[in-house]
Amino acid sequence: MSLEIQSRQADNGVTVVAPTGRLDVAGAPTLKEAISEALKNGPPRVVLDMEGISFVDSTGLGSVIAALKQIRSSQGDLRLAAPNQQVRVVLELTTLDRVFPYFSTVEEALTGF
C-alpha cells in the first residue's frame, strides 16, 4: 500500500499534512516531498495528521525527524496529531515522544499554534 498524502490550509494558516497508508521505507520519500512542498507554499507551521497512518517503521520515523529539522531551520514548528497505538509504541520505544509531543486530534494540535 503506497503512501498517499493530502494537504490543506487550516483557518489559522497552519498546513495540515495528512498521509494515508504505511509510513515506512517505501513511503518515507513521499512524506519528505510533501513537507518540502508545504514549506514552499505556506508558513513553516505544520500539523502532521497521523490518523490515516496504519504502520510506521524507523525509516518512516526518520522522515518525520527530517521534516522537523527542515521546518525548524525555517524558524517554524511541527506538531503530530492522532497517532494510532502502533505509532505511539514506536515513538515511545525510541524515546522520540520526548522530541515529538503528540496531540490526540488535529483540532487540539491546531489550537494556539
Add this chain to the structure above:
Amino acid sequence: MGTRTEPFEFHATFSELDEGLEKLHESVQLLREASGRTPEDTNVMHFEIALAEIGANVLTHGRPNHVDPPVEYDLELDHDTAKASFIDRGPAVVDFATRAMPDAESESGRGLPMARWLLDELIYKREGEVNKWRLVKRL
C-alpha cells in the same frame, strides 16, 4: 492469554521492496488470525515492528544487483511462539551486535536496536555469501 492457536506456516520469496513489505504485513495479519489475537495485541504488534525493520533492511540491501536470487522468507507459529527467518545474498552486516540506538536528531539507524529490544531472539549469521536472520517472539 486464553487465545486459540491454529497451526500456521507462511513461505514467500521477494524480489521487490513494495511487494515484499506488503507480504510481510499480510503474513502477520494471517498469524494474528491463526493465533486469535486482536490488532491491539502488544506482543504481535512488537513482533510486526521488528519483522518490518529486519525485512526492510533485507529487502533494501539483500539484492544489491537486482539480479540475485530473491529473498527467502518463512514465518511459523510454534505453539505460542512466532518464528521468522530471512535468507538473502547481500553484503554482510558488520555491526549487527553492537549497533546502538542513535540520538534523537538522527534520521536513521534505529531499526536493528529496536528489533533487538522487541524480540526474544534475533540471530544473524553470515554463511559463505549468504545472510541468515532468525527472529523469535513468544506471544
